[in-house]
Amino acid sequence: MNDTHPVPPEINEKIEGRSPRPSIAPRARQDQRARRVFFIITLLPVFLILAVTIALLVRAWPILQAYPLGDLLFGQVWKPSDKLFGFGPFILGTLWVTVVGVLLSVPPCLLASIYLAEYAHSATRSFTKPVLDLLAAIPPVVYGVWGLLAIVPFVEKVLAPFAKRWLGSVSIFSVNQPTGFSILSGGIVLAVMIAPLIISVVYEIFATVPNDLRHASLAVGATQWQTIRNIVLPQVTPGIIAAIVLGASRAFGETIAVLIVVGNVPQIPTSIFDSAYPLPALIANNYGDMMSIPLYDSALLGAALVLLVIILIFNILSTLVLQRMLRRKWA
Amino acid sequence: MGMKKKYWQRRHLMELFMKTIMRISLVVVAASLGLILWTVVMRGLPAMNWDMVTQVPKGGFYMGKEGGVLNAIIGSLYLALGGTLLAMLFSLPIALYLKTYLGASKWGHYVRLSLDVLWGIPSIVYGAFGFTIMISIGMRASLLAGIIVLALVELPIMVRAMDEVIRRMPTDLEQAALALGSTKFEVAMQVVTRQMLPGIMTAILLAFGRGIGDAASVLFTAGYTDRIPTSLLRPTASLPLAVFFQLGSPFPEVQQRGYASALILTVIVLAVSLGSRWLSSRLNKYTVK
Numbered sequence: 001m002n003d004t005h006p007v008p009p010e011i012n013e014k015i016e017g018r019s020p021r022p023s024i025a026p027r028a029r030q031d032q033r034a035r036r037v038f039f040i041i042t043l044l045p046v047f048l049i050l051a052v053t054i055a056l057l058v059r060a061w062p063i064l065q066a067y068p069l070g071d072l073l074f075g076q077v078w079k080p081s082d083k084l085f086g087f088g089p090f091i092l093g094t095l096w097v098t099v100v101g102v103l104l105s106v107p108p109c110l111l112a113s114i115y116l117a118e119y120a121h122s123a124t125r126s127f128t129k130p131v132l133d134l135l136a137a138i139p140p141v142v143y144g145v146w147g148l149l150a151i152v153p154f155v156e157k158v159l160a161p162f163a164k165r166w167l168g169s170v171s172i173f174s175v176n177q178p179t180g181f182s183i184l185s186g187g188i189v190l191a192v193m194i195a196p197l198i199i200s201v202v203y204e205i206f207a208t209v210p211n212d213l214r215h216a217s218l219a220v221g222a223t224q225w226q227t228i229r230n231i232v233l234p235q236v237t238p239g240i241i242a243a244i245v246l247g248a249s250r251a252f253g254e255t256i257a258v259l260i261v262v263g264n265v266p267q268i269p270t271s272i273f274d275s276a277y278p279l280p281a282l283i284a285n286n287y288g289d290m291m292s293i294p295l296y297d298s299a300l301l302g303a304a305l306v307l308l309v310i311i312l313i314f315n316i317l318s319t320l321v322l323q324r325m326l327r328r329k330w331a
Numbered sequence: 332m333g334m335k336k337k338y339w340q341r342r343h344l345m346e347l348f349m350k351t352i353m354r355i356s357l358v359v360v361a362a363s364l365g366l367i368l369w370t371v372v373m374r375g376l377p378a379m380n381w382d383m384v385t386q387v388p389k390g391g392f393y394m395g396k397e398g399g400v401l402n403a404i405i406g407s408l409y410l411a412l413g414g415t416l417l418a419m420l421f422s423l424p425i426a427l428y429l430k431t432y433l434g435a436s437k438w439g440h441y442v443r444l445s446l447d448v449l450w451g452i453p454s455i456v457y458g459a460f461g462f463t464i465m466i467s468i469g470m471r472a473s474l475l476a477g478i479i480v481l482a483l484v485e486l487p488i489m490v491r492a493m494d495e496v497i498r499r500m501p502t503d504l505e506q507a508a509l510a511l512g513s514t515k516f517e518v519a520m521q522v523v524t525r526q527m528l529p530g531i532m533t534a535i536l537l538a539f540g541r542g543i544g545d546a547a548s549v550l551f552t553a554g555y556t557d558r559i560p561t562s563l564l565r566p567t568a569s570l571p572l573a574v575f576f577q578l579g580s581p582f583p584e585v586q587q588r589g590y591a592s593a594l595i596l597t598v599i600v601l602a603v604s605l606g607s608r609w610l611s612s613r614l615n616k617y618t619v620k
Binding site for chain 2: 034044045120132142246287308315
């Protein structure tokens with residue numbers, strides 16, 4: 001008994017008068033030390049978020065001091081050599097690509113994950129799981145290659161002529177440039193990239209709804225879709241919205257894959273067939289040669305800061321909702 | 332009566348309709364994986380040859396002359412291995428601390444929240460952050476810098492994946508060990524780690540796969556060179572950047588080698604992904620059920 005107890009009583013007696021605190025058995029001391037080390041390491045993620053934000057803020061400070069925030073965020077002209085640093089075209093470019101990607105991704109992803117959660121046989125599920133894992137494992141640059149080889153020509157030769165023929169009067173579908181390097185190409189690539197994330201999160205959310213509710217609804221004669229539509233969906237709506245926001249924030253920060261297919265023309269886009277120049281692409285393309293022009297590197301890190309802040313807001317909100325919803329499973 | 336019958340038919344048609352478009356959606360998602368792989372294989376294979384994986388770039392490589400991307404393959408393996416080891420050093424303690432000491436407490440909640448948030452930060456931001464730190468301490472682009480930034484990218488992925496499996500571990504085993512007088516540290520190291528070994532391996536390989544494919548974070552921090560790095564302080568090439576740079580070339584031969592490089596990267600990543608499935612099913616034999 002005694003030699004497994006953290007503080008064997010005889011040790012207490014031996015050291016009487018030397019220290020007011022009982023000495024601690026070595027294993028318990030090891031436990032304490034490990035606990036302290038583990039605790040410090042565990043603070044690392046929290047510290048890292050602060051460190052990234054503060055470092056970017058410090059380095060972006062000169063440009064934030066030199067220009068009013070409004071001019072930076074909504075300024076239309078980006079010409080570092082003339083000291084004009086308007087993020088407007090880049091922020092809009094990112095928004096366009098993200099919105100197109102999310103709009104293309106959400107309907108099929110929602111339907112697919114509802115199918116997996118509510119209808120599919122376990123065989124279908126166990127076939128789909130590795131497919132989604134592989135889809136998530138493919139590196140961004142490979143998505144970029146796929147976009148370049150398959151999607152850009154498809155947009156150029158199929159979708160753009162189609163839009164020109166049938167949708168020419170709608171301004172967001174007007175074709176103003178001859179190539180397929182466009183917001184639509186970026187959106188299609190992003191839609192596939194964020195699909196595994198959205199599907200797996202939505203699937204998990206559906207699994208939190210207790211089966212009793214489904215059984216009750218089915219027992220009074222509702223069809224399965226009626227049950228999903230009227231019983232399950234209302235329960236999981238916040239989670240679905242959070243999953244979509246999470247997917248959007250992933251799309252928002254995606255760099256290489258989008259950069260390869262989107263054309264990188266700093267303009268205010270008006271159509272999904274226009275080129276755009278997203279914020280991450282701006283940073284990636286220019287970060288090497290920024291030293292020659294004063295304020296240039298500060299401006300680029302300002303761009304990174306804008307990206308970070310928007311993504312932090314998206315992420316914190318969606319994560320809070322998801323954590324609440326997923327905890328219900330264990331409660 | 333007629334009304335009732337009509338309603339019955341409509342909702343059943345709706346059921347059939349929804350089920351059909353759901354199936355189509357699932358097929359579309361699964362087919363996109365096939366399309367991607369097909370494109371990369373069909374366009375990558377023609378430019379693929381033995382030189383690609385056994386040679387470093389020779390003179391004039393970037394104008395279509397001889398050589399391969401061995402520098403990038405080795406560089407990427409070094410980067411991802413280093414990043415994964417470094418991330419592991421921190422992830423395992425965090426995941427164990429979350430399980431054995433914090434559990435479902437308020438602090439556990441905050442740490443998990445911060446991990447989820449870190450996971451969402453795009454790698455270009457980590458790259459920019461790493462680069463600003465490097466400038467301020469006077470460090471050049473190097474293998475070491477690339478490893479550190481990759482470790483930052485991989486850390487949240489790894490901890491979340493470990494936490495996911497460790498959290499699901501039944502508490503019986505843990506409580507049995509505690510009841511026998513083990514300290515929490517001993518439980519963490521000898522019971523949780525062993526029991527969760529398959530899950531931990533999967534998490535590590537998942538993070539490795541993510542690390543080896545990441546381009547935006549090593550773009551400024553690891554540099555690029557035609558040589559295989561001989562020291563941690565030398566710059567190093569990486570496969571994603573090799574693909575990226577070759578795509579931007581005006582020479583068709585070089586672009587095609589870019590596709591071949593993408594094929595090499597895809598094969599490595601898929602092998603890691605499939606390997607982790609196989610390994611975790613192998614290791615699962617040695618856990619208490």
